[in-house]
Amino acid sequence: MGDSTVVASRTGVLVLAATPIGRVADAPPRLAEELATADLVAAEDTRRLKRLTSDLGVTVTGRVVSYFEGNESARTPVLLEALLAGERVLLVTDAGMPSVSDPGYRLVAAAVEHDVVVTAVPGPSAVLTALAVSGLPVDRFCFEGFLPRKAGERARRLADVAADPRTLVFFEAPHRTEAALAAMAEVFGADRPAAVCRELTKTHEEVRRGPLAELVAWAADGVRGEVTIVVQGAEPRAAIDDDPDSLRAAVADLEATGSTRKDAIAEVARLAGVPKRDVYHLIHAT
Template structure:
């Protein structure tokens, strides 16, 4: 008989938010795989529990190598508990590889639900919560970050991001540039901790706030794009979007297709707008070709 893999949520700030079952699982697991064994030790001390099983590290640096070892433990009948530093494993944390490998091996996978920074920030933001998407961490390089943001510039669902205090000012400035300074957002800092702060306002205002220096882990929530019909998106705007994508390295054909899909218009309309803009740029103010006598 195979064992069972248990994914356990851990507090994102206040240790009192730990689910009651977490202590039971920590005490009863054959193996506890922790993202940071030192943080696990502090957590178990706060909960007043001592793991009876073996404790091993499971973090980004050794995830690939340790996954097969843990799968063999599971195949042999072990109960393996996976915990990360805060929140649910696999959500921008180690865990996905182990879950996928366990499922492929036919091992049962279950979870101890716990706190989530994504849902907590979403609920506190004051933005629509009926439809949302989680985008995790943005790329560190400025160009890649802008490209990723442009990909969701017309996303109508509320967006949720994780960010570090060292990059949040650059990230919010990039969001204000791509989404617009007036697009509403929320910067959620140190959730559930003593100095919890939720800053709400336009992205331009949030960028200025972050530029003054913020501490702690940040969850950024951004309002979705306004629900505009194709008729509301003029030819100039379509051309601007194509040019933005071309400047980011996309070929014109792919850029036109992506802009058409986002705007909800035929590709031919976008193509015609680009051609018209090109032709207009090749003519002088009176309609004559540039450079003509």
């Protein structure tokens, strides 16, 4: 404890700063102060950083470097070196909070490993904003980030969360929104309630709510802007009788909706209150 405290006191500070997801007026008040005083600013896009600082009326006095997906691995040791030298390093991405589907995780992990203080300037978040305006349950939710681009991988990812009772939040590119919604309707069911939130906090903000099938039809005309999709969680499944025929039928039903056999066996065992190995042996013995 004593040694780590001494090390931390000699290092700099890593500041993760949220940036506006739409209107620049959404910027947290502390952001301008941190931009003006940081020894080093690492930005996902230095051109967008320049526009942001101009809009905020801030002059960056520290060094500015790029930090994006393409150079994240190579640049992390450089930023860590600055932190260990006692510098205050500010990390900003194009929009929202760093490391949430954006660069940042590697640097945070490296900083923590070396006892560097990590703090944040909280602020705009597309995940929480979309969740709040969706009209869907917010007491429990799961952020799934971007879905895989390939249809097969996307379907498998969706099947993994099809039975999750928590509200699901996804990011998606506008040109893939229709395909993503269609895949969700196929795996989750066409009637599953959802909301597509686009251009959050911007002038043309739009929130479309309805069953997935309806949203697929809406997206067929094309979708523009930044997109966040919120989907209601699965309805809790009823308990399953523990007789062999009921167990076999329940596993088959789950497999038919896209679950892998392994996941189906685990879910049926949970709902029936029996060991997984018993369901496994029953299924594989037939």
